[in-house]
Amino acid sequence: xxxxxxxxxxxHYDPETGAFTWRAxxxxxxxxxxxxxxxxxxxxxxxSIDNKRxxxxxxxxxxxxxxxxxxxxxxxxxxxxxxxxxxxxxATHAQNCANRRVCRTKTVPLKGVRKAKLKWRADxxxxxxxxxxxxxxxxxxxxxxxxVAARSIHGEFARAN
Numbered sequence: 001x002x003x004x005x006x007x008x009x010x011x012h013y014d015p016e017t018g019a020f021t022w023r024a025x026x027x028x029x030x031x032x033x034x035x036x037x038x039x040x041x042x043x044x045x046x047x048s049i050d051n052k053r054x055x056x057x058x059x060x061x062x063x064x065x066x067x068x069x070x071x072x073x074x075x076x077x078x079x080x081x082x083x084x085x086x087x088x089x090x091a092t093h094a095q096n097c098a099n100r101r102v103c104r105t106k107t108v109p110l111k112g113v114r115k116a117k118l119k120w121r122a123d124x125x126x127x128x129x130x131x132x133x134x135x136x137x138x139x140x141x142x143x144x145x146x147x148v149a150a151r152s153i154h155g156e157f158a159r160a161n
Contacts, residue, residue: 002049004066010049011036013063018083020047020056043080056083072096078159091157097125098154102161111161112146113139122146126153 011020020036026048037047037056045056057073060083074091075082078101091099102111112133114121122133122142133149136142143161150158 001068002052002054002062004062007049007059007063011047011059011063013060015060015064015085018056018060018085018087020059020083039081045081045083057088060085060088074099074157094125094127095154095157098150098157099159101159108139109161110139110143110146111159112150113142115139122149124149124153 010023010026012023013020022030022032022034022036025032026036037045040046046053047056047059048054049059055073057075058069061069061073064085069090071090072093072095074089074096076087076089076099078099079087102109108114108120112122112124114123116135119135119137120139120142121135122145123130124133124146125131131149133145134142136145147158
């Protein structure tokens with residue numbers, strides 16, 4: 001398991017920018033001082049250290065706190081590539097999910113809303129279960145009901161869209 005000491009030997013982390021740079025060249029074609037990591041298919045920055053891949057957000061936590069995060073790391077501003085320490089926080093899986101944006105493939109671009117015959121249905125996930133919030137005349141009304149419930153249930157992790 002990678003330790004904070006080994007991480008600091010290999011990389012420098014700037015908490016103001018979220019950038020990791022190599023202290024020494026990791027391979028012949030990557031010079032010391034260059035930025036470390038590359039985005040994965042989901043847009044999260046990954047860095048390989050000692051032939052093992054790590055999420056940059058988790059490395060930032062290890063670098064700054066000296067220990068591995070005990071839970072998931074949430075990007076407060078929902079920018080997967082932004083690893084500034086001020087934009088990272090611990091979260092449960094449910095809290096991390098509450099902070100997600102609406103799915104891009106969704107037919108209705110409003111979080112918590114779906115078409116229900118001639119009306120619009122609002123639902124919210126609470127403790128892993130979908131909870132019905134009501135049927136509404138417009139999608140906007142259903143979304144407003146979702147937004148109120150999300151703020152009440154998820155607090156600082158609530159994201160309406």
